[in-house]
Amino acid sequence: MRFRAGLLLAIFGLIALVGCRKALAPNVDRNQAPETWITAAPQDTITVRNPDGTVTPPVIGKIPFRFRVYWAGSDHDGQVVGYYWAVTETVATPGLDVPPPLPGPKPRDYRYTTRTDSTFIFNVLEETNQRQHAFFIYAVDNQGKPDPTPARIVFNALDRFPPIPVITQAFATGLVFDQDHPNAPPALQQYAIRDTFDSRNPKPFPADTVPSGSALTFRWRADLAAANNPAIGFRYKLEETDFVDVPASTDSVRYTAGRTGVGNKQFLLRAIDQAGGARTQPPTNRFFRVNFSPDTWFSGPPVDVGALGAGWVTGYDGRPRRVITRWPSDLGGAGDLDSPVLNSLLGPDSFTVMPKDRVPRKTFFEIYADSLYVRAEDDTVHMNSWVLIHAGGFDRDSPYKVRVDGFAFDTLDGQVLQKRPPNGSPTGFRAFMVNDLSPGGPATIFPTSPTFPLDEVLLVPERHIGFYIGLQQSGRVYLVMRAEDGDRETDNRITNPKAFVDSVERGLMPPERAVLRSRILTFYVNKAPYLNTRSGAFSPIAGTAFPTRTIPLNLLSLDSDPFPRGQIEIGGPRRAAPPPTPTFRYTVFLRGTNTAGRDTTYIPALPGYFRAPTPPSSIAVPDFMTGTNLRVEVELCDFPDADFQPGQGRCRSYSFPCSVPPPPAQASAQSASVTIHRPGDSATRSGSVLR
Incomplete structure (x- = not known):
């Protein structure tokens, strides 16, 4: 009993002793945060005020892309042991004239350093060679406490002297035919590419042309525009969607034969420096065209009656004439002519004579009132007659991809209708015609004809190799034939035949261009009463x-x-x-x-x-x-x-x-x-x- 009473008294005494303990002191952080400032840099852009205290938009300073920044920090009750810094920049946004706002730094963007200065290389945008940046830095004291208000500067980094890319060599190597020897095998030839293109002074056509299917080679180097700013890489583009990046050790590129398409091409080269800048104006490039245009000539019948075969006589106008009993099926007749015309392309062997082998003759056929006539330059044809124009041509480089994919007619009866590698011939012809109406009327421009021969899906088959047209307007006709090669390149040297002839007849055409007058056929429509x-x-x-x-x-x-x-x-x-x-x-x-x-x-x-x-x-x-x-x-x-x-x-x-x-x-x-x-x-x- 005594023991229990004593134990109880002991417990009450312990409780009383604990209940009278003094209160604990509060947990107060007496360590002051350090301060940070930038000592040598562009003007700070955090706060700019007028004398009356109003805030004005700051003027963002400009610095070279390579710049040394100095900073410092202090701590009232300890010491600064290091700094955290970060750099942010604007992002290139196509279509915006004004750069987007600078983003703030993320925690992962900060880097630690114990130094109080450093040389930075601020990157720039390749197209403008400048970029807006923000530099953030804050100090940390010996107890790990950071400056809650980092120092910051905003500036534009400029790259005024990027390295200069220089194309040292550009050439194409391809197989071409010789027009003077069209049936000889093609020869491998090299073509230098020297022309350039400047968007500030654009030109529609390059001075250099290379064969279709050529291999292309470009070699280059980079020259310094400023000391200690070498190229660390190159970027080039020909037909690629984006520039191709290569290291500075790469000094050339070769496009294998047939890799590039046809048409106007521009090879662009840029030398990239440490800041990512490049000289874009004036551009370093080569401007050229792939695929030589075909040549065209008229290939009509002879005007000698004796060379045309039986049945031909000399008409009242001195031109050959022959009575026909059947019209060509292309003109709604019953079939082929009753007999072919010798030494011409109006016959069953027309699909065996390749365009390059056709005889140049500036003549043509007229069909009127069941008679076939041979006409020449400046002759007059009957009103409401058909005319039939045949053409020949030469193409030095394109494959013979004749347009016979629809199989609407048999393509096995002649080599003209069969696809094959390059052979010196264009694959077809188009006709373009202007009729200067009489009396004193305007010039009627006819649409360019389809290509013939033509046998493609969804298009009307044109099995004939000649150009037919019915003439129901009186006037003077100016007609030009345009050869088309297997790469769909057309002989477009003469865009408006009437304007061309008018210039030649007035003596206004330069001699080197006037020679093309032979590629224009003129004649009159409607026999005068x-x-x-x-x-x-x-x-x-x-x-x-x-x-x-x-x-x-x-x-x-x-x-x-x-x-x-x-x-x-x-x-x-x-x-x-x-x-x-x-x-x-x-x-x-x-x-x-x-x-x-x-x-x-x-x-x-x-x-x-x-x-x-x-x-x-x-x-x-x-x-x-x-x-x-x-x-x-x-x-x-x-x-x-x-x-x-x-x-x-x-x-x-x-x-x-x-x-x-x-x-x-x-x-x-x-x-x-x-x-x-x-x-x-x-x-x-x-x-x-x-x-």
Whole structure:
């Protein structure tokens, strides 16, 4: 019992002793944070204030990309043992004129150092050779406490003198054919590439061209623009999507044969320095074109009747003509011609003669009214006729990839339709034509024709090798053929044949360009109407002395290619169909002198339109025309609206001098007071007079 009481007293005493213990002192951090500042750097951009205390946007300073920064720190109750620093920069953002805001540093961006200065190389953007940066630094004391307000500067790093890339050698090696020996094997040749391209002064075409399928070689070096700023690498690009990075030890690149496509190419080279900068203006490049354009010439039939085969005769215009009983199937006829034309491409062997082997001749075929004609430069073809143009050409480098992928027709009957490696020939031709309408009309530009021969899916097959076109507008035609090679390169040296010919005819074309005039074919459409002056019934006959003051008119008119209204079918009248009746329009002028001896013109009021045969008429010479020597002038047109619808007709003028007796004396005296007569005047209701 005593023991229990004593134990209880001991416990109560212990509790009382613990309950009277003094309170613990609070846990207070008496270590002060260090301070940090930057001692030598661009002006700090944290706070800039005006004299009145308002904050103004800071002006960001500029420094070289290689720059030495100094900093310092202090601690009131200890010592600074180190620093943490970080650098952030803007990110290049395409399409933004103003750089985006600088990001703040992440914890992983900081680096530790015990130094108080260091030389930094701040990177720059390759396209501008500058970049905005922010440098952050804070001190740490001996107890590990950091400066909660790091020092910071914002600046633009500049790379003004990046290394200069120099292309020391650029050339292409490829196989080419010789146009003077088109059937000889191709020879391996090397072509230097020297031309450059500057976007500040762009040019559409390079001066250098290399063969299709060439191997390309580029060699380079880098020259110092400033001391201690060498190239640490190179970047180049030809057809790659992005630049290819290579180390500074790489001084060349070679593109194997056939690796690059055709067209204008630019090889770009940049030398990269330690800051990532590069000289971009002026650029270091080579500007060139892959694939030589093909050459084109006309390859028509001979104009010698004896060289064309049986059935050919010399027509009234001196050109060969042959009657045909069947039209070519390409023109809606029953099939091939009844017999081929010798020494021409209008025959079954046309698919065996490669374009490079076709004879240059500036001639062509015309098909009209079941007749086949041979035409040449500046000839006139019938209105509403078909013309057929054949061409030859040479291509020195492209593969013979003739466009026969649709298999709409048999491609095994001739080498012209069979794909093969380069052989010196273009694969097809296009035609481009301008018709300067008459009389005095505008120039009609026809769309460029499809390529022929052509046999591709989704396109109309063009099995023929010649260019067919129907001509239903009167005028002067300017036509150029354009060869197309297997790489789809077209002979586009002449863009506007009419403008080219006009410049040559006016003497404005440089001689080196004027030689291309031989690549343009010009001819006229629509045979002009004519008066049949050889007929004994024609009147007036030049030099006739008429016994009275009435001049009989019997204007017998003819037209070799009448074109009635509403006629659509091209090719002219067929042998089985009745020939169309031509329609003419004529104007008659009577020119002479009056009593004062002055020249005067009288326009009789005759019917201006008529359909053949021509109705006879007459002119009563007015008494005020006292001179006895007169001229009857006739303007004959083969379409009633020739003056108002350019391209629908042609006109021809004739002059017939003649004489008539003098007028009676009384009529002569009265006519002396006449100055001008117009239709409707009481004195001259039959016509008008102009002086």
